[in-house]
Amino acid sequence: MAPEHEQHPLFLPLVFVGGLIFGFGLGFSHMAQPEVVLNFLQFEDLGLLFVMFGAAVVTGITFFGIKQFRREAPLTGAVYGRRLKTLDKNVVIGGGIFGVGWGLSGICPGAAYASLGVGNVVILYGIAGMFVGAYIQGYWRSTRAEGDAPATAAD
DSSP states (O other): OOOOOOOOOTTHHHHHHHHHHHHHHHHTTTSSSHHHHHHHHTTTOOOOHHHHHHHHEEEEEEHHHHHHHHHHHTTTTOOHHHHHHOOOOHHHHHHHHHHHHHHHHSHHHHHHHHHTTTGGGGGHHHHHHEEEEEEHHHHHHHHHHHHHOOTTTTT
């Protein structure tokens, strides 16, 4: 387990500001409207493709460039590194559920919150569904972990 680093006092306020900027960008680009996302998924409006491409380019340049100038994250002090995860059945099943939910609601979880900001209160049903799904998944994993725990001498 990696040692914990002390967080800079501005870490959480900057995360909040970053979320506000992200939400504003989603609202400004109309990507917080389920109709736009559904039109993209039906290949009627490919504007979302350009938004995602732009985000991927900025992210790629940032991830490549940051390691050239800094070894540690400025607000946490954690060393930059890759976190490789294996592709297993839980990832595939979870990704499938995520994709089906996105297709049915017309909006991904991040944009769902931004959608509230543009007046879409009906999305509260989708957000409630996300919370219920997250609870069920957490409960399922915790009961599975308890069943996989090895027996101890105290048992």
